[in-house]
Amino acid sequence: MNRTEQKTVAKMIYIYCAAKHGSTKALCADCEELRKYALKRVASCKFGEDKPTCQKCPVHCYSPQMRDRIREVMRYAGPRMLYKSPVLAIKHLVKGLQKNR
Template structure:
């Protein structure tokens, strides 16, 4: 007998929205900061790591932004890389993905 962990649709929406936001930021960083047309292996690794961390978030549908989270689930090196991405891509998100940016600030 398999135990299947199902998630509510609200929880999926929150997790998926955070995953999309992380992906958009990583893509902006990789393309405009590093000059790559496609994600480089380092950025692919960071994207996979971010998606995995979000997928296993213990807060689920009560999840707030990672910045406001009391649990630090990122390894120090990955946290450093994600901060660098966010520092570069964050201010640019409003130009590339304005709706995502507004939703992010509302959810904050």
């Protein structure tokens, strides 16, 4: 995962937390946990920046519980930040999450 993707994930969680949990500057405890988890998982992806796509990745980056939470964040925040973030980064992330639907 590159820096752009990491920023994208963090930003989506901020948008989500601000809207759903009323957070202003810092994330609430739950969302902070989610952010750390997500960044750690994607940062440790063994394919690094050369990976084909998460869809083909044999490694399960997210536990089912965390995947559900991330998916909810993306569903909410994704459409709200498309205009200011690289579309590719989001497409890549969403693709990876759809694999075990």
